[in-house]
Amino acid sequence: MSISTTIVIRMEIQKSVATFGEVAAAIGAAGGDIVAIDVIRSAKEATTRDVTVNLHESANEQIVKVLKSMPGIRVVNVSDRTFLVHLGGKIEISPKLPIKNREDLSQVYTPGVARVSMAIHNDPGKAYSLTMKRNTVAVVTDGTAVLGLGDIGPEAAMPVMEGKAMLFKQLAGIDAFPICLNTKDPDAIVQIVKAISPGFGGINLEDIASPRCFEIERRLIDELDIPVFHDDQHGTAVVALAGLLNALRVVGKQLETVRIVVVGIGAAGVSICNMLLAAGARHVYAVDREGIIGRGAAYRNPEWERLAAVTNPEGIEGSLADAMRGADVFIGVSGPGVLQVEHLESMAQDSIVFAMANPNPEIEPDVAERYVRVLATGRSDYPNQINNVLCFPGIFRGALDCRAATITPAMKVAAAKAIAAVVQPDELNEQYIIPSIFNDKVVEFVRKAVIETAIESGEARRIPPDFMDRPEPETR
Numbered sequence: 283m284s285i286s287t288t289i290v291i292r293m294e295i296q297k298s299v300a301t302f303g304e305v306a307a308a309i310g311a312a313g314g315d316i317v318a319i320d321v322i323r324s325a326k327e328a329t330t331r332d333v334t335v336n337l338h339e340s341a342n343e344q345i346v347k348v349l350k351s352m353p354g355i356r357v358v359n360v361s362d363r364t365f366l367v368h369l370g371g372k373i374e375i376s377p378k379l380p381i382k383n384r385e386d387l388s389q390v391y392t393p394g395v396a397r398v399s400m401a402i403h404n405d406p407g408k409a410y411s412l413t414m415k416r417n418t419v420a421v422v423t424d425g426t427a428v429l430g431l432g433d434i435g436p437e438a439a440m441p442v443m444e445g446k447a448m449l450f451k452q453l454a455g456i457d458a459f460p461i462c463l464n465t466k467d468p469d470a471i472v473q474i475v476k477a478i479s480p481g482f483g484g485i486n487l488e489d490i491a492s493p494r495c496f497e498i499e500r501r502l503i504d505e506l507d508i509p510v511f512h513d514d515q516h517g518t519a520v521v522a523l524a525g526l527l528n529a530l531r532v533v534g535k536q537l538e539t540v541r542i543v544v545v546g547i548g549a550a551g552v553s554i555c556n557m558l559l560a561a562g563a564r565h566v567y568a569v570d571r572e573g574i575i576g577r578g579a580a581y582r583n584p585e586w587e588r589l590a591a592v593t594n595p596e597g598i599e600g601s602l603a604d605a606m607r608g609a610d611v612f613i614g615v616s617g618p619g620v621l622q623v624e625h626l627e628s629m630a631q632d633s634i635v636f637a638m639a640n641p642n643p644e645i646e647p648d649v650a651e652r653y654v655r656v657l658a659t660g661r662s663d664y665p666n667q668i669n670n671v672l673c674f675p676g677i678f679r680g681a682l683d684c685r686a687a688t689i690t691p692a693m694k695v696a697a698a699k700a701i702a703a704v705v706q707p708d709e710l711n712e713q714y715i716i717p718s719i720f721n722d723k724v725v726e727f728v729r730k731a732v733i734e735t736a737i738e739s740g741e742a743r744r745i746p747p748d749f750m751d752r753p754e755p756e757t758r
């Protein structure tokens with residue numbers, strides 16, 4: 283499956299040799315969809331036009347080749363809109379106030395700033411009120427599991443991390459910094475993150491391959507007093523649970539009784555299994571390349587050892603095909619092409635399929651939709667986008683606002699229920715089990731659920747003003 287993209291082709295058409303109708307027909311035949319035409323110049327002999335074409339990425343070269351081979355057509359330039367929006371990066375730092383004169387300068391910089399620094403030196407807690415710490419998250423990656431693209435390195439990870447930072451800011455007002463590390467050594471990653479932590483209110487680990495991600499996250503949670511959250515694990519699990527709660531309502535089945543197959547037991551898969559079990563699921567089957575994980579086998583990955591003991595209650599052995607027979611739910615966080623039509627045909631009635639691998643899902647949605655009752659993917663170009671972007675802005679907004687030191691399992695379950703609750707009962711249907719990321723209730727609901735849970739459990743070290751009338755938590 284290829285990714286759809288938009289290109290703008292500037293072309294000169296010799297009127298006596300070719301017509302725009304021929305150009306349009308050629309673009310259509312090569313798989314392109316013309317969405318806009320702008321006339322740039324029109325002369326007696328020739329016109330120059332910018333033609334905006336939506337197409338599958340794989341058709342890109344073909345369309346340009348066809349146009350170049352047509353008599354009377356000169357392709358002047360081809361620009362890819364997706365690349366254009368990345369030119370020079372997608373984010374920047376801008377000051378909150380201008381420095382207009384010497385007085386301003388002496389306040390925000392030397393000498394005034396020294397007094398502020400000393401105030402923090404005398405009381406480090408003041409970093410929360412006198413610096414950007416309280417609103418700042420580091421988005422940290424080593425570039426080893428970028429989307430489903432694998433170990434593509436820290437530089438190549440940067441556009442994804444910049445994208446996460448954009449979403450943090452736009453959706454939750456959080457200032458997030460993309461930090462791409464040129465090391466894969468867990469000890470070094472832990473050490474570096476600890477060393478940079480003073481300036482941050484939270485750490486969002488991103489696209490770090492399993493199983494190293496588990497150890498890195500655990501050590502950082504133990505050693506830091508700010509929330510550390512591996513988005514690919516928990517953000518994904520929170521949103522998957524939210525989607526599943528609503529999908530089960532649509533099909534009229536219960537979490538406790540459905541058979542759920544989770545494929546790709548890496549960062550996301552491990553956390554999804556844990557989250558499903560924590561929420562009450564009893565029939566979870568974890569499948570990776572070697573087949574169904576179960577008791578009796580020995581695994582080098584301690585997370586798999588643990589999952590083997592708590593999933594697959596009947597001890598089924600075999601491949602994905604064996605797990606899928608009679609399954610009610612498939613959740614894929616593996617890679618493209620893992621799921622075949624035969625697998626879907628062998629599922630129970632009213633099946634639910636979340637094919638969440640990015641950028642290309644486990645099965646092509648256009649193929650799968652005929653065989654399943656509820657279909658979701660991680661992508662924004664199909665209905666039901668199950669993507670961790672529905673979680674990380676709101677969960678960090680809540681954790682930062684109540685200054686929680688950790689994001690607990692209870693806070694994650696509360697976040698999942700909050701996301702599910704954004705879809706009103708009368709709106710719920712097969713095509714709408716999960717709210718859009720542009721629904722501004724998502725961050726509001728998640729933030730509220732996270733803060734309420736943190737206050738109840740004593741995790742909150744600050745009561746946000748809008749929660750002031752509620753009971754005081756124990757202070758630590």
Ligand SMILES: NC(=O)c1ccc[n+]([C@@H]2O[C@H](COP(=O)([O-])OP(=O)(O)OC[C@H]3O[C@@H](n4cnc5c(N)ncnc54)[C@H](O)[C@@H]3O)[C@@H](O)[C@H]2O)c1
Nearest residue numbers: 429430492546547548549550570571615639640660669670
């Ligand atoms: N939609 C979302 O919000 C979201 C969030 C996180 C991850 N993802 C996607 O999920 C996938 C996994 O991400 P991750 O961070 O967990 O990566 P990861 O590298 O930690 O884990 C991937 C796991 O999938 C397994 N796998 C790969 N191909 C398989 C196959 N053919 N059959 C069975 N197992 C297979 C691997 O062995 C590995 O255990 C990626 O495509 C990623 O883009 C989606």
Ligand SMILES: O=C(O)C[C@H](O)C(=O)O
Nearest residue numbers: 428429430514640669670
């Ligand atoms: O980045 C995304 O779109 C989701 C997720 O974090 C992923 O790694 O695929």
Ligand SMILES: [Mg+2]
Nearest residue numbers: 429488489514
């Ligand atoms: Mg990710």
